[in-house]
Amino acid sequence: MGKATGFMEYTRERTKERNPLTRLNDWKEYSTPFSDEALKKQGARCMDCGTPFCHMGMDLNRVTTGCPINNLIPEWNDLVYRGKWKEALDRLLKTNNFPEFTGRVCPAPCEGSCTLAITDPAVTIKNIERTIIDKGFDNGWITPRIPKKRTGMKIAIIGSGPAGLASADQLNQAGHSVTVYEKSDRAGGLLMYGIPNMKLEKEVVERRIQLLNQEGIDFVTNTEVGKDITTEELKAQYNAVILCTGAQKQRDLVLDGRNAKGVHFAMDYLTKSTKSLLDSNFTDRQFIDTKGKDVIVIGGGDTGADCVATALRQKARSVVQFGKHPKLPESRSSENMWPAYPNVFTLDYAYEEAEAKFGKDPRQYSIQTKKIVAGENGQVKELHTVQMEKVQDENGEYTFTEIPGTEKVWPADFVFIAIGFEGTEQLLLNQFGVNTTDQKIDAAYGEYTTNIDGVFAAGDARRGQSLIVWAINEGREVAHEVDKYLMGSSVLPK
Incomplete structure (x- = not known):
C-alpha cells in the first residue's frame, strides 16, 4: 500500500x-x-x-x-x-x-x-x-463501448433489475444482440421503483440505462412476457432466454383484519410513491398519501426503513416500525465474530430522520402484531400487539414466546407490510415450463441452466431475496454460461 x-x-x-x-x-x-x-x-x-x-x-x-x-x-x-x-x-x-x-x-x-x-x-x-x-x-471517462463485431446470436432477458442488466451488459460486450423485456414503464426493476429516490436518485439509473442502450442493448418496456408476448414466441425468436424476474412475491400477514382499508404491502407503497414523483412530482395524486396520518410499518428490515423515510417526507403525524427481533448490541457478540457481517445496532438514515423530527427512534423491538382492527367504514384504526421474548433452548434453537401483560393498542391509519419476499411469481415460470422449488427457479449456482434447453435463470428469481451484489454476481456468471452455450466457449469472466 x-x-x-x-x-x-x-x-x-x-x-x-x-x-x-x-x-x-x-x-x-x-x-x-x-x-x-x-x-x-x-x-x-x-x-x-x-x-x-x-x-x-x-x-x-x-x-x-x-x-x-x-x-x-x-x-x-x-x-x-x-x-x-x-x-x-x-x-x-x-x-x-x-x-x-x-x-x-x-x-x-x-x-x-x-x-x-x-x-x-x-x-x-x-x-x-x-x-x-x-x-x-x-470527467467523461465513461463513454459508450460499442462492440466491434456481432455474432448473430440473439438473447432475450426478462427483467431489468441488476441481474438482468449485468447479464445484458456482459453479453452485449461479447457481441451478441440483447433485448431486455420489462413489464413496468421504466427499466431498472427494483433499482427504479423498489428503492426510494433519497437513496438512489433515478437520474443515476436512467443514465446507466441510456448508456447500455447506446452500446446496443434494446429495452422493451410496458411488456409483460407471457401476456403481451408469449413464451413460445420468445423462444422462437431468440437463441437463449435468461429469466431475471426477481423475487417479487411479497410475504403476507395472516391475521384478523388484514383486509382492512389502509393495509398495504410495503413495495406497493414505495413503487407508487416513486412513480408519482417521476411522472408528475406528485401532482397526479396516484400514490398512497400518509400526510397527517398515523403510520405503522411491520417488518424491521431495509424495506421497512424506506417506508419510514417515505412517510416522514409525506408529513405523517406519527411513524412506528415493528420488528420481531430484540435490539441489536452496540458491538459484536461472541456468536458474531469477524469476518462475519456485524449484527450490531446502527442508526439508518430513516431512523436518524425520525429522531430529528419526533425526538425518538421509531423502532419497536420484540413485538408481535396480534390483530388489525377496522372502524365502521372499514378503514384500519388500530393494531393490537404483545411483546415477545427470544429464548434459546437446550439444542441452541431460538423460539419466541409472548410476555403476559404486555398487550398494547396502537392507533393506525395506514399499515405497511414489509416482512420480506416469498419468491418469484409463478405464472410466467409455469408458461416456460421451468421447474421450481420453494417458489424459486431450479438452476444450480454456477450453471444457471433450467430444465428447458436454452432457458437460464439468475438473481433473486433463482436464489431468493438477496443483495444487489449477488444479483450482479449472478448476472455476470450467467452471461458466461450463455456465451459458452451459444459459442462453445467464452471469453467473458466468471
Missing part, C-alpha cells in the same frame, strides 16, 4: 449526510460526497493485510460476508490514496458493472470483513467506490 501506516494515522470518517430535517423537505439523495483530500486519507487506511477478506464473497452463517463480485478493493483504495482516479476506475470496472448502484445501496458486507475491522472501524470502502464511479461520469 502507498501509505503503510495510514490505518494508524487516520480515523474513519462518517458518511457525509445532509441535515435530517432539511432533507425531509425533498426527495434528493440524503448522502453527499467526501472531498478528494478526505478520501485520500480514507483510502490510506486500507492495510497491506496479506489476505484481503473484503474480497471473499461468501455466505457465512446464512449471511453474506465480503464482496460477492470480488471487487479489487485494496488496489483501488491505494490508487485513490495516490490520486490516480482514472486508474482506480479501471480496476473497479473489472469486476463491477454498476458501481454507482452498489456504492449507494449495497449494505457493504465488504466492510464487515475488512481486516482493520478486527480492532478499529473498517475502511470506508462503499464511499470510495461511489466517488470513483461518480468521478468517471463527471
Whole structure:
C-alpha cells in the first residue's frame, strides 16, 4: 500500500449526510460526497493485510460476508490514496458493472470483513467506490463501448433489475444482440421503483440505462412476457432466454383484519410513491398519501426503513416500525465474530430522520402484531400487539414466546407490510415450463441452466431475496454460461 501506516494515522470518517430535517423537505439523495483530500486519507487506511477478506464473497452463517463480485478493493483504495482516479476506475470496472448502484445501496458486507475491522472501524470502502464511479461520469471517462463485431446470436432477458442488466451488459460486450423485456414503464426493476429516490436518485439509473442502450442493448418496456408476448414466441425468436424476474412475491400477514382499508404491502407503497414523483412530482395524486396520518410499518428490515423515510417526507403525524427481533448490541457478540457481517445496532438514515423530527427512534423491538382492527367504514384504526421474548433452548434453537401483560393498542391509519419476499411469481415460470422449488427457479449456482434447453435463470428469481451484489454476481456468471452455450466457449469472466 502507498501509505503503510495510514490505518494508524487516520480515523474513519462518517458518511457525509445532509441535515435530517432539511432533507425531509425533498426527495434528493440524503448522502453527499467526501472531498478528494478526505478520501485520500480514507483510502490510506486500507492495510497491506496479506489476505484481503473484503474480497471473499461468501455466505457465512446464512449471511453474506465480503464482496460477492470480488471487487479489487485494496488496489483501488491505494490508487485513490495516490490520486490516480482514472486508474482506480479501471480496476473497479473489472469486476463491477454498476458501481454507482452498489456504492449507494449495497449494505457493504465488504466492510464487515475488512481486516482493520478486527480492532478499529473498517475502511470506508462503499464511499470510495461511489466517488470513483461518480468521478468517471463527471470527467467523461465513461463513454459508450460499442462492440466491434456481432455474432448473430440473439438473447432475450426478462427483467431489468441488476441481474438482468449485468447479464445484458456482459453479453452485449461479447457481441451478441440483447433485448431486455420489462413489464413496468421504466427499466431498472427494483433499482427504479423498489428503492426510494433519497437513496438512489433515478437520474443515476436512467443514465446507466441510456448508456447500455447506446452500446446496443434494446429495452422493451410496458411488456409483460407471457401476456403481451408469449413464451413460445420468445423462444422462437431468440437463441437463449435468461429469466431475471426477481423475487417479487411479497410475504403476507395472516391475521384478523388484514383486509382492512389502509393495509398495504410495503413495495406497493414505495413503487407508487416513486412513480408519482417521476411522472408528475406528485401532482397526479396516484400514490398512497400518509400526510397527517398515523403510520405503522411491520417488518424491521431495509424495506421497512424506506417506508419510514417515505412517510416522514409525506408529513405523517406519527411513524412506528415493528420488528420481531430484540435490539441489536452496540458491538459484536461472541456468536458474531469477524469476518462475519456485524449484527450490531446502527442508526439508518430513516431512523436518524425520525429522531430529528419526533425526538425518538421509531423502532419497536420484540413485538408481535396480534390483530388489525377496522372502524365502521372499514378503514384500519388500530393494531393490537404483545411483546415477545427470544429464548434459546437446550439444542441452541431460538423460539419466541409472548410476555403476559404486555398487550398494547396502537392507533393506525395506514399499515405497511414489509416482512420480506416469498419468491418469484409463478405464472410466467409455469408458461416456460421451468421447474421450481420453494417458489424459486431450479438452476444450480454456477450453471444457471433450467430444465428447458436454452432457458437460464439468475438473481433473486433463482436464489431468493438477496443483495444487489449477488444479483450482479449472478448476472455476470450467467452471461458466461450463455456465451459458452451459444459459442462453445467464452471469453467473458466468471
